[in-house]
Amino acid sequence: MASREDIALMSHLMRRAGFGASRDEIEQMCEQGYEVTVEQLLNPTGPPVDEYDLYRHHPITEVPGGAAAPGQAAWLYFMATTQRPLEEKMTLFWHHVFATGNAKVDNCFHIMDQIAMFRSQGMGSYRDLLKGLAADPAMIFWLDNNENHKHAPNENWGRELLELFSLGVGNYTEKDVFECSRAFTGWTLDAKMPRYPYGRFPWKFVFRPEDHDYSEKTFLGQTGNFNGEDIIEIVLQQEACSKFIARHLYNFFVADEPQVPAWNIEEPRNPEAVEMMAKILVENDYEIKPVLRAMFNSDFFKEALNQKVKSPVEVVIGTLRGTGDLTGSDPKLEALGKEPGYLGQDILDPPSVEGWHTGREWINSGSLVKRVNFVSDRVSDTSLPGVQRMVEHVGNNGATMSAEELVDRCLDIMGPVEVSDLTKHELVSNVESGGKIELGGESFSQRTSETFALIAATREFQFG
Amino acid sequence: MAGNGKPPVLVILQLTGGNDYFNTLIPYNDGNYYDMRPSLQVPQDRVLKLDDTLGMHPAMGPMKEIYDSGDMAIIHGIGYANSPRSHFRSMDIWHTCEPDTVGTEGWLGRALREIDPNGENPVTGVNVDQALPRALVAPGVSVASVADLSTYGLLTSIEQEDQRNQMLQRFANMYGPAVGTGQVMEYLGQTGLDALKGADILKVAPEQYSSSVEYGSSPIAKKLKDIAQIHTADVGTRVFYTSHGSFDTHAAQAALHAGLWTEVSEAVADFWDDLREHDADQNVIMFMFSEFGRRVRDNGSGTDHGAAGAAFAIGPSIKGGMYSEYPQTRPEALEQGDLVPNQDYRGVYSTILEDWLHLEAAPIVNGQFEAPAFIGA
Numbered sequence: 001m002a003s004r005e006d007i008a009l010m011s012h013l014m015r016r017a018g019f020g021a022s023r024d025e026i027e028q029m030c031e032q033g034y035e036v037t038v039e040q041l042l043n044p045t046g047p048p049v050d051e052y053d054l055y056r057h058h059p060i061t062e063v064p065g066g067a068a069a070p071g072q073a074a075w076l077y078f079m080a081t082t083q084r085p086l087e088e089k090m091t092l093f094w095h096h097v098f099a100t101g102n103a104k105v106d107n108c109f110h111i112m113d114q115i116a117m118f119r120s121q122g123m124g125s126y127r128d129l130l131k132g133l134a135a136d137p138a139m140i141f142w143l144d145n146n147e148n149h150k151h152a153p154n155e156n157w158g159r160e161l162l163e164l165f166s167l168g169v170g171n172y173t174e175k176d177v178f179e180c181s182r183a184f185t186g187w188t189l190d191a192k193m194p195r196y197p198y199g200r201f202p203w204k205f206v207f208r209p210e211d212h213d214y215s216e217k218t219f220l221g222q223t224g225n226f227n228g229e230d231i232i233e234i235v236l237q238q239e240a241c242s243k244f245i246a247r248h249l250y251n252f253f254v255a256d257e258p259q260v261p262a263w264n265i266e267e268p269r270n271p272e273a274v275e276m277m278a279k280i281l282v283e284n285d286y287e288i289k290p291v292l293r294a295m296f297n298s299d300f301f302k303e304a305l306n307q308k309v310k311s312p313v314e315v316v317i318g319t320l321r322g323t324g325d326l327t328g329s330d331p332k333l334e335a336l337g338k339e340p341g342y343l344g345q346d347i348l349d350p351p352s353v354e355g356w357h358t359g360r361e362w363i364n365s366g367s368l369v370k371r372v373n374f375v376s377d378r379v380s381d382t383s384l385p386g387v388q389r390m391v392e393h394v395g396n397n398g399a400t401m402s403a404e405e406l407v408d409r410c411l412d413i414m415g416p417v418e419v420s421d422l423t424k425h426e427l428v429s430n431v432e433s434g435g436k437i438e439l440g441g442e443s444f445s446q447r448t449s450e451t452f453a454l455i456a457a458t459r460e461f462q463f464g
Numbered sequence: 465m466a467g468n469g470k471p472p473v474l475v476i477l478q479l480t481g482g483n484d485y486f487n488t489l490i491p492y493n494d495g496n497y498y499d500m501r502p503s504l505q506v507p508q509d510r511v512l513k514l515d516d517t518l519g520m521h522p523a524m525g526p527m528k529e530i531y532d533s534g535d536m537a538i539i540h541g542i543g544y545a546n547s548p549r550s551h552f553r554s555m556d557i558w559h560t561c562e563p564d565t566v567g568t569e570g571w572l573g574r575a576l577r578e579i580d581p582n583g584e585n586p587v588t589g590v591n592v593d594q595a596l597p598r599a600l601v602a603p604g605v606s607v608a609s610v611a612d613l614s615t616y617g618l619l620t621s622i623e624q625e626d627q628r629n630q631m632l633q634r635f636a637n638m639y640g641p642a643v644g645t646g647q648v649m650e651y652l653g654q655t656g657l658d659a660l661k662g663a664d665i666l667k668v669a670p671e672q673y674s675s676s677v678e679y680g681s682s683p684i685a686k687k688l689k690d691i692a693q694i695h696t697a698d699v700g701t702r703v704f705y706t707s708h709g710s711f712d713t714h715a716a717q718a719a720l721h722a723g724l725w726t727e728v729s730e731a732v733a734d735f736w737d738d739l740r741e742h743d744a745d746q747n748v749i750m751f752m753f754s755e756f757g758r759r760v761r762d763n764g765s766g767t768d769h770g771a772a773g774a775a776f777a778i779g780p781s782i783k784g785g786m787y788s789e790y791p792q793t794r795p796e797a798l799e800q801g802d803l804v805p806n807q808d809y810r811g812v813y814s815t816i817l818e819d820w821l822h823l824e825a826a827p828i829v830n831g832q833f834e835a836p837a838f839i840g841a
Contacts, residue, residue, distance in 0.1 A: 103710070143714075144714040144765075147714070149764065152764040153763070155768050169548065174800060256648075261553045309648070342611070344595055351480075352481070352710070353551075354550075360648045360651055361595070363652060364591070364596035364607070364609040365586075365608050365609050365655050365658045367595075368652075369618050423638045426634045427634075433630070450631075453631070454634060459649060459653060460649075462652060
């Protein structure tokens with residue numbers, strides 16, 4: 001039998017490296033061991049998501065067109081059904097960093113292509129990802145690189161590549177932005193077929209040498225006739241790059257950092273951890289898996305339980321998986337796709353290329369209401385298989401149970417969640433007001449699931 | 465007190481993304497405008513002329529009407545020195561009045577703290593948007609973030625009313641102060657209680673509202689209508705915040721910028737019509753700003769990030785006209801290709817804080833800045 005600490009640690013790992021796991025799965029993982037579980041996350045053997053089932057029942061998600069909603073539903077389906085959780089979580093990670101918004105791209109098909117690239121290459125090489133990104137049609141359009149011409153440079157991509165995707169503010173000059181932009185001239189989209197009358201045609205990357213500025217450029221202290229790929233190589237040589245990406249990984253997987261715009265002014269919460277991770281990135285030529293392995297196996301990760309405010313996506317997917325409210329291509333998938341947006345995170349449509357403000361900024365008096373309602377709606381629904389399983393776990397403890405024991409077992413199965421004395425007192429009082437507890441039967445189910453709902457409303461539950 | 469004896473109310477409309485000043489307020493007799501805007505210039509005969517030198521973008525008809533009525537102050541060349549030209553950073557600078565360090569307190573959060581120091585009314589500040597802007601953040605300050613006024617509330621799935629009320633009471637008890645558990649927990653505690661109280665107060669507003677004004681269907685029209693509903697319900701809200709965008713027109717600016725200003729102008733005009741119909745306009749001013757202007761020379765299809773911009777202040781108590789100076793447009797006078805600001809935004813905030821909200825500005829905006837006198841008609 002796994003100890004309380006083992007269960008807590010494994011639940012923490014699965015929440016961070018994936019979207020949570022059921023108690024049955026957690027117990028199984030404890031048996032095989034933590035490091036073995038980390039390896040399985042890094043090298044998943046689970047089958048790819050069943051896309052046929054998705055398109056068969058929600059054909060609109062196959063070629064979603066302009067609106068974000070079908071793409072959001074499609075990605076929600078991936079996250080809710082994946083048996084390769086870390087791969088999917090890394091996909092979300094890269095979407096956070098390389099934030100590309102459908103409000104401008106107006107073509108979910110292409111944003112989903114970008115997401116598919118993050119999925120297949122997200123645990124591979126960061127160098128390859130940057131190069132793929134520079135040639136990605138959605139990104140080119142999003143950051144106007146198709147408007148970046150030899151005789152009229154457009155700095156949007158050049159700037160954001162340095163500011164947001166690799167180095168961070170303070171590690172380059174305005175001149176570098178300009179030179180970088182010049183190097184990417186000609187990286188554009190092939191002429192598009194008109195949308196009417198046959199619908200949207202796929203965009204293709206094309207390099208137009210006649211529109212490329214072949215003259216000499218001086219970038220980050222080096223001079224030469226640089227092309228986009230050369231820029232990326234020079235960027236990867238900068239120490240600031242490995243630190244920036246390491247800090248992003250720390251912020252996403254370990255503990256909430258200050259917001260990204262503050263990073264050139266505020267030091268990391270744990271500079272040694274970020275240094276360590278940056279070093280591993282450089283030593284492994286920017287391969288991602290080694291740094292993930294080191295991070296998940298580190299003490300600083302294992303000690304970071306509940307150091308992050310759950311993102312809206314984590315709240316939604318974690319709840320859907322945990323309660324069993326969405327196990328496949330359910331009819332309500334398309335409506336559910338909009339939920340992360342209501343909680344404050346419109347996936348595939350971040351507010352700007354700078355992505356989302358995370359951590360405590362996920363919570364305001366509006367989003368808190370939405371988060372609490374989303375979770376409590378589902379955990380109080382005893383018709384859901386996941387909830388039934390949770391109630392069973394709570395109830396398999398003999399013939400009787402005090403109110404306090406009930407609450408303890410509910411807190412355990414919901415997380416485990418650590419709560420303050422005040423919170424605990426309120427949870428226990430709520431159970432006591434319903435009278436003596438009788439195990440088994442509908443009344444027990446109902447009171448247990450109501451306790452789940454109240455736990456979901458606590459502030460401690462907002463962390464994970 | 466404002467004209468009608470009621471406490472002054474401030475409505476902030478943030479134009480997110482960096483509104484192109486040069487094509488919003490157009491120096492239509494300036495040769496540099498035509499030289500620098502080969503692709504985006506507005507033909508002279510389409511500019512809505514305000515005076516001998518400046519005119520508004522053609523999509524801003526309703527805004528021009530407000531200017532002509534004397535209720536609009538245009539503040540030129542607004543900004544600050546050494547702009548990083550980065551969205552988030554620049555917006556943070558506008559929100560926190562901290563250009564050199566990272567501020568965590570917003571100017572309006574501080575103002576709300578002065579207005580309602582004990583947080584007696586959870587809807588003193590209302591944010592009509594999904595995400596709370598930093599401008600409204602300050603410890604001890606509660607701001608309701610209402611993405612959609614008609615569906616705002618907690619634990620709405622618990623159908624049985626008694627049960628729901630009991631659970632809401634437990635919720636209220638759990639979210640009491642949590643001394644020593646850390647800043648974020650305390651923040652959450654505050655947020656939870658405020659959410660609860662605020663929902664109860666706000667649900668009254670749409671029930672009481674009726675109007676002959678028909679707003680448009682754009683998101684900004686809906687947000688301003690929500691603000692009008694809350695304001696006319698008289699629940700004590702003193703600061704409203706909302707936003708529209710994206711004004712970040714790096715490409716396809718001609719169509720985008722026109723569309724955005726059409727939406728904003730119509731919504732703003734409808735909003736003021738609505739307030740006047742309810743005799744609720746006298747104690748309100750509206751302030752519109754953006755985090756930077758855009759580059760003087762267009763890039764063939766749009767414009768890149770710039771520096772100096774324009775701001776607008778609207779309301780019956782505004783001394784209409786133009787304030788500060790339109791920046792020099794000659795290439796030699798530009799910095800990094802951008803218009804140079806000559807009016808620090810913190811000075812404009814100071815005017816609003818002192819002359820409208822009757823608060824001491826210097827501690828809120830972190831200093832003394834030249835404050836144009838556009839309030840007090």
